[in-house]
Amino acid sequence: MSFKHSAIGSTALAALFAGALYAASVEAQPAPAPKVDPGSALYGQPEGEGAAKLAPVAPPPIPTAADKLPVAKLKVPDGFKVEVFASGVTNARSLRVGDKGTVFVGSRLAGKVHAIREKDGKREVRVIASDLHRPNGVALHNGALYVAELSKIWRYDNIEDHIDSPPKPILVSDQFPKDEAHGWKFIAIGPDDKLYVPVGAPGNINMPPETHAQIRRMNLDGSNVEVIARGVRNTVGFDWHPVTKELYFTDNGRDWVSEDIPEDELNRITASGKKHFGFPFCHQGNFTDPQYGWGHSCNDYEPPVALLGPHSASLGMRFYTGSMFPAEYKNAIFIARHGSWNRTKKVGGDIVVAKLNEDGTVKAIEPFLSGFLEDNKYVGRPADVAIMKDGSLLVSDDYNGAVYRVSYAK
Amino acid sequence: MTWVRDFAAAACICTAVICLAGPATAETMAERLPLCLACHGEKGTSETPEIPSLGGQPASYLLIQLYQFREKQRIAEPMNEMTKDFTDDDLRAYSDELEKLPPPVPPPGSEPAKFEQGRAAAQKHRCGFCHNPDLSGHDQIGRIGDQREDYLLKALRGYKSGERVGYDPAMAEVAQEISEEEIAAIAHYVAHFR
Numbered sequence: 001m002s003f004k005h006s007a008i009g010s011t012a013l014a015a016l017f018a019g020a021l022y023a024a025s026v027e028a029q030p031a032p033a034p035k036v037d038p039g040s041a042l043y044g045q046p047e048g049e050g051a052a053k054l055a056p057v058a059p060p061p062i063p064t065a066a067d068k069l070p071v072a073k074l075k076v077p078d079g080f081k082v083e084v085f086a087s088g089v090t091n092a093r094s095l096r097v098g099d100k101g102t103v104f105v106g107s108r109l110a111g112k113v114h115a116i117r118e119k120d121g122k123r124e125v126r127v128i129a130s131d132l133h134r135p136n137g138v139a140l141h142n143g144a145l146y147v148a149e150l151s152k153i154w155r156y157d158n159i160e161d162h163i164d165s166p167p168k169p170i171l172v173s174d175q176f177p178k179d180e181a182h183g184w185k186f187i188a189i190g191p192d193d194k195l196y197v198p199v200g201a202p203g204n205i206n207m208p209p210e211t212h213a214q215i216r217r218m219n220l221d222g223s224n225v226e227v228i229a230r231g232v233r234n235t236v237g238f239d240w241h242p243v244t245k246e247l248y249f250t251d252n253g254r255d256w257v258s259e260d261i262p263e264d265e266l267n268r269i270t271a272s273g274k275k276h277f278g279f280p281f282c283h284q285g286n287f288t289d290p291q292y293g294w295g296h297s298c299n300d301y302e303p304p305v306a307l308l309g310p311h312s313a314s315l316g317m318r319f320y321t322g323s324m325f326p327a328e329y330k331n332a333i334f335i336a337r338h339g340s341w342n343r344t345k346k347v348g349g350d351i352v353v354a355k356l357n358e359d360g361t362v363k364a365i366e367p368f369l370s371g372f373l374e375d376n377k378y379v380g381r382p383a384d385v386a387i388m389k390d391g392s393l394l395v396s397d398d399y400n401g402a403v404y405r406v407s408y409a410k
Numbered sequence: 411m412t413w414v415r416d417f418a419a420a421a422c423i424c425t426a427v428i429c430l431a432g433p434a435t436a437e438t439m440a441e442r443l444p445l446c447l448a449c450h451g452e453k454g455t456s457e458t459p460e461i462p463s464l465g466g467q468p469a470s471y472l473l474i475q476l477y478q479f480r481e482k483q484r485i486a487e488p489m490n491e492m493t494k495d496f497t498d499d500d501l502r503a504y505s506d507e508l509e510k511l512p513p514p515v516p517p518p519g520s521e522p523a524k525f526e527q528g529r530a531a532a533q534k535h536r537c538g539f540c541h542n543p544d545l546s547g548h549d550q551i552g553r554i555g556d557q558r559e560d561y562l563l564k565a566l567r568g569y570k571s572g573e574r575v576g577y578d579p580a581m582a583e584v585a586q587e588i589s590e591e592e593i594a595a596i597a598h599y600v601a602h603f604r
Binding site for chain 2 (some may be wrong): 042052053054056058060061062063065293377
C-alpha cells in the first residue's frame with residue numbers, strides 16, 4: 001500500500017468516483033487532490049464553513065423494508081390518498097406504465113430495470129434487466145421498452161408478454177457522450193413518434209462542448225438526430241402538452257452561486273421561441289452567470305415558464321391526462337422535486353403541480369405531495385411520476401426504493 | 411507485537427468460522443451477535459488490533475459498511491465471508507442491533523504533544539464538520555471519537571491510497587489533503603478524544 005498519491009491512484013479514484021459516487025450522489029462527483037475536477041459536484045464550491053458542509057445526499061444502499069416506508073408521513077390535499085404501490089424497487093427512478101398495466105422502473109445506481117405487475121392476484125416486483133450502466137431512463141412505444149443507459153439506448157420488443165424471460169435487447173444507439181456528470185438520462189417518445197434524449201452539461205458549470213447541454217430528437221431506430229434545444233444544463237424530465245403538443249421540460253440550475261439562486265426551471269419549446277435556454281450564460285431567465293455571463297444578455301435566451309425553487313432538483317414531470325382527479329388537475333403538470341443538497345435549509349423533496357393558462361403559460365405552482373423532508377433531512381426523495389390507466393398517480397422514491405400511488409375519491 | 415496481532419486475528423476468524431457452521435437463519439439476533447462481538451468487543455470497545463470498535467455507531471453507517479462487505483466494495487476477508495449470504499433483512503437487523511452497543515472507552519495515556527498536534531490537524535481538516543463536533547457521527551457518517559488508534563490509521567491511509575472506497579467520495583477527497591504525519595496525529599487525538 002502506497003501512501004503517496006500516485007498518478008495511477010488518482011485515475012483509479014477518478015474511475016471509482018465516476019462509478020459509485022456519481023452514483024451515490026445527486027449530481028456530480030469528486031476529485032482527487034489537489035484541485036477539484038470540473039466534473040465534480042464540488043466544482044465551484046466557495047471557501048467557507050457554510051459551503052463546506054454541503055454535499056450531495058447519498059441514498060441508502062438497499063431498499064427500505066415495506067413496513068418502514070414513510071407513507072404515513074406523506075401529505076396530500078383533501079380527498080387524496082397515498083399508499084405504497086411497491087417496495088423493494090431498488091433506487092426507483094423513471095416510471096412508465098405499459099398498455100397491459102405493467103409498471104417499468106429505471107434506476108440510476110442499481111444498474112437494474114424493474115417491472116411491477118399483478119400476477120395471480122398478487123403484485124410482484126421483478127428485475128427484467130441488470131448490470132446496466134445508469135439505466136435511469138425508460139420509455140414505451142408499441143409494446144417495446146426503451147432503456148437509456150448513460151451512453152446507450154436499448155429496445156426490448158413486446159416486453160409485457162416477456163416479463164419472465166425478457167428478450168435480448170436491440171441496440172438503438174450508442175452515439176452519446178460517456179461523461180458521468182449529468183450523463184444519466186430521462187427519455188421519452190413524443191407525439192411525433194420520435195425519441196427524445198437529453199445530453200447534460202458535463203459538470204456543474206462549464207462551457208459545454210457542441211455535443212452537450214442539449215435535447216436531441218431522433219427516429220426510433222436512432223437515425224436522423226437533430227438538436228432541438230441548447231443551453232439545457234440537465235433535464236431529467238419532460239412531457240408534451242396534451243392539447244398544444246408543445247414540449248415542456250424541467251432543468252436543474254447550477255450550484256454554488258448562492259443559497260437562493262439560481263432556481264430550477266420549467267421550460268417550454270415553442271415554434272416561435274428561441275431554442276437556446278441559457279446555460280451557461282444565463283440562469284433562471286434573468287441572472288447572468290458570474291463567470292460565463294459577461295458579454296451576454298438574458299434577452300438572448302428563452303426564459304423559463306416557471307421557476308421551481310433553488311437547487312430543488314426538479315426531475316420527472318407528466319401532464320395529468322387521467323380522469324380520476326378533480327377537473328382543476330386536467331392538463332396540469334405534476335413535477336417531482338427530488339430535493340436540494342446545495343442549500344443549508346433544504347428545498348423540495350415533494351411533488352408540486354403546475355397549473356397552466358389556456359395559452360400554455362403557468363398560472364400557479366402549488367404543493368401536491370409533501371412530507372419527504374423532515375427536520376431538514378430526507379425520509380424519501382421523489383424522482384418521477386406516472387399516470388396509471390385508472391387516473392391515479394404513481395410516484396417513485398429512489399431513496400427508499402419504492403413506488404407510491406396517489407388516488408382520489410370524492 | 412506482530413504475533414500478538416496475528417494471534418488475535420486468527421482467534422477471531424476461528425471463532426467466526428465455528429459460529430458460521432451453524433444455520434444462521436434460525437437464530438435470534440441475541441444468538442448471532444456474539445460472533446461479531448468476539449472480534450469487535452463485547453461492550454462496544456474492540457480489544458483486537460486493527461479491528462474497529464462498533465460501539466455508538468449509527469445504524470445507517472453500519473448498514474452501509476455491511477452492504478459494502480457483502481458486495482465486496484470494502485475488503486476485509488472475514489467480513490466479506492461472513493456477509494456474503496446476508497439478505498437485505500439481515501443487513502438491516504445487524505445494523506439495528508449493533509447500534510445499541512455503548513460508545514467505546516478510550517485507552518488511558520495519550521501523548522500530550524501528539525494529542526495537541528492532532529487536535530490542530532483535525533480542526534484544519536474539519537473532521538468535526540461531518541462527524542459532529544463531539545466526533546459521535548450521525549446517519550451515514552461513522553462515529554470516530556475514541557475509535558482504536560491503529561484502526562483509524564489504517565482507515566485514513568486506506569482512504570488516502572484509494573485502497574478503501576467509501577460509499578460516497580467525502581473521505582477519499584479529504585484524505586488526499588492530509589499528510590502522513592497529520593494522519594498519525596489525527597488518529598492519536600481522535601482515539602483519545604474523550
